[in-house]
Amino acid sequence: LEIGAGTGLVSVSTLKPYVLFHAFCLLVPAEQERSDQTVARQKWVPNVICRINKDIYHYVGQDIVIYESIDSFGAMMWPAALALCSFLDNNRDTVDLRGKEVLELGAGTGLVAIVASLLGAAVTATDLPEILGNLQANLMRNTRGLCRHTPQVAPLSWGYDLESTYPSSVYRYDYVLAADVVYHHDFLDELLVTMKYFCKPGTTLIWANKVRFESDLVFTENFKKAFHTSLLVEEGEMKIFMAMSREEDEGDRNRLSRPTDCRLKA
Ligand SMILES: C[S@@+](CC[C@H](N)C(=O)[O-])C[C@H]1O[C@@H](n2cnc3c(N)ncnc32)[C@H](O)[C@@H]1O
Structure with missing residues (x-):
């Protein structure tokens, strides 16, 4: 009503x-x-x-039909999604998604989730509740009968209370993907907390972002402090980072009482 x-x-x-x-x-x-x-x-x-758009993208040998709208940020295609899809499609040895559990944060129209599914991953694409209808429709249209694992869609608002909705004893992922989730919004702290929550030891986080604002650089500095990071791609303002948890180091330090080296450097 x-x-x-x-x-x-x-x-x-x-x-x-x-x-x-x-x-x-x-x-x-x-x-x-x-x-x-x-x-x-x-x-x-x-x-x-x-305005409603229907665009066709081509990855993993497939035409991928995506419905977009200017209705909300999550209903539009963003440049980092295209960069991340190209990277995943062209670097299958570096990032082998076959049979891997993958979580996507801020999945938007779902292109990255579709490409990861076509590459063999079991994907859960998440976003705010109001984005999920179009996301689900795009995922189903482009993966039905083509993927070993049917991609799932789930609501996930970045924040501090994830243990109640995504208990860490149940939800563990090999990869966490995120494209253009850093832009001018008020939830950058919540986003970083969410990334840390899901990027446990053994998980690889891949974050693609186009740098637009000063706040993006601040976030990037905090991101580098939070994780072991390496820069996979840098093309102008487009960057793709790979990150791994520092928790293992803390565990090792507690056990062995000595600091450990970074495994990946930015
Ligand atoms: C700029 S769009 C990027 C969408 C998609 N990843 C892409 O690159 O095309 C940012 C996405 O983050 C989602 N988002 C924004 N704030 C969020 C929050 N607090 N919790 C969860 N998702 C959020 C938006 O709904 C949107 O889908």
């Missing part, structure tokens, strides 16, 4: 993009009709333009 629905935008925003598109076609004439009747409000014009 939406109280005081007005144009219906709030209700509509919970719908999938293709439903959204048709809903806006219905909404705009209704709004115009209303403003015809209310002369005093004629200056007010809705400034919402909703």
